[in-house]
Amino acid sequence: MSFIVKPSQLRDPAKPPTDLAARSLKNWYKNTNKQLQNYDYQLNYPPFYVPDVCYQVFHIHRYISLEQLQTIIAHIKSCRSFSIDMESDRYTHELALIQIHTIPSQLPGIVILLELFHLPLVDTILFQQIYSLVQLIFYSALNYINLQRRFKPWIERTLPHSEECKSEHINSQPYRCDCIPHIGTKETWSLQKAVRYACNQFLDKSYTKSRWKKLLDPLYSTLPSPTLNNMTYYAIYDVLAVSYLRRPVLESWDLDQLKEATVASLLTVPLFTFGELEDISDDDINGTEQTSTLNLIHEPQIADELIIHADDLNLLSDEPTVLPSIPTQLLLTKVKSHSRRSIQSRTKRNKTRNSTRRLFRYRHAIRRDLYHKFPMFMVKMILKKLNIQFVHVTRDVNELLIVIKNKHLREQYEETIPMNYFDRDHYIHAKQLLK
Incomplete structure (x- = not known):
């Protein structure tokens, strides 16, 4: 699934708005270039796709049942690797959604959508269960691996150069070339470009900037069905793409290996890895040293959401490090309230919103x-x-x-x-x- 964009909906870089300040105009050009690149990839590459049977999706919010949470917790206890992504709201820039993909020894894995603005009250049993689930993933004994340093050299040495490029730069190291982006620079790769060059597939980023504070569960969401489906698809596939690239980068595969690999081999952890590890227990969570791999993000980057920091390719450091307790703090932190609108402003906003909804x-x-x-x-x-x-x-x-x-x-x-x-x-x- 991808979001079809009509040419008439594309911005024209030659016709920028005339009423923007310098900083706003710079952002306008930046977003326009991203939109055009997204459209170009959409036309020229098949969409990135993972069969539905490879994962299950769970929305975690105040309406989830305790039975569902116990199912998720039991699954998490059997996993050692997780890919994690975060999304911040388009307008408030507050962290609103955490996507977690479990990487088990056998499919299916689980994609968890933790909706931070729709959690239950802190003093409820349901919240305590959600808190326990988060602790299982982010407990302090975990070691985590930084793939960011590895991804850039891996993709640059793996991608083939053109004959002209080879002959021209054969004796110049380091060098820049046009056939591989970012080579010879300190620029990082976007997740979309990573999927494009490593897999020759198109990962749609049309819904990067969205109202992520809205409830996404289709059973309870008030969003229009097309918007809801597109946002959910984006959130799921953004974190699945991270898991998809994990083994090729860590194990230094070549592109032929990646091309011939099955989805099952890319989204699972080999069984021999588990032979070296013990089962997770309560004692482990409370402080026992454990060797595990966790692909974690530190903080959301709305302005640079396409840059592969820890929040996109989950590229973290290789040294054993104590994980920050960011998700735990987020669960316990009261969300900032908006400044109050005037009665006239609220009436105008509600009238506009209701008129739009009435059309559909x-x-x-x-x-x-x-x-x-x-x-x-x-x-x-x-x-x-x-x-x-x-x-x-x-x-x-x-x-x-x-x-x-x-x-x-x-x-x-x-x-x-x-x-x-x-x-x-x-x-x-x-x-x-x-x-």
Whole structure:
């Protein structure tokens, strides 16, 4: 899956806005170049793809059940390697989402989306379980490996040079060339370029700057379905791409090895690695030395989210180091509140937002004839008995509008709800059942 961008939606670098300050104009050019590069890669390379059977997705927030948390914790105890990414909100720049991909010995792994603005209250059992889960991953006895120093020399010595490049620079070291980006410089690689040059695939970065403070779980989110699907896809694949490149870099594979490798071999830890390690126990968490590999980010970089620091390729240092307790502190820190808007400002904002939502409210609606005495509470009761997952029901003169969340469900329910299900005879029958 990738987000199709129309040419008409692309910015033209030759036509920048005239009312921007110097710093804003610089950011505008930077984002425009990223957009054009994203579009160019989209046209010329197949999308980066990991089969759904290779991972399960869990959203961690105040609505998750204790049973689901226990399932995740049991899985984490069997893993030694994790890839971690973070996203900050587009407007507030506050850390809002932590993505964690477990790398087990056998698939499927788990992709955890920890939604920091939607956690339960600190004094609840549910929060304590989430806190324990985070401790399992970030406990202080872990050693972690920095791939950042390794990725750049690995990709630069692995990628083949053109014949012209070889002949021109054969005796000049170090040197710069056009066929491999960043060579001969201290510039770091973006995750998108890493996937493009190492895998010849396209990793879409269209949704890098998004409202990550919004709830992403499709069961509870209020975001429009297309936006929600795209943001969730982006969050999942951003952390999967990190895991995908882990073994080639650490084990110094060549490009042929990477090309011939299976997804299972790239997203798992070889069994021999586990033979050298003991199982994680409570004693280990409390302070026993443990040799493990954790690909961790230190802090979100919104302005440089495409740069492979620790937050993109999870490229960390090789020396045994005590991990910072950033995620634990984040869980216990009260989120800063916004400054209060004026009543007029809130009214204007709500009116604009409601007008936009109203345009799409009846996009997936089912229409049925409606007897004029049929009350809405009775309609909703009947729909619930039929297991119809509706978003909204309303009367439109002599018709009933049943708003469904998506096209697939609407097509399914069209056959489930008879055309005359809300006529006079059914009204009388339903009224008798309520007596």
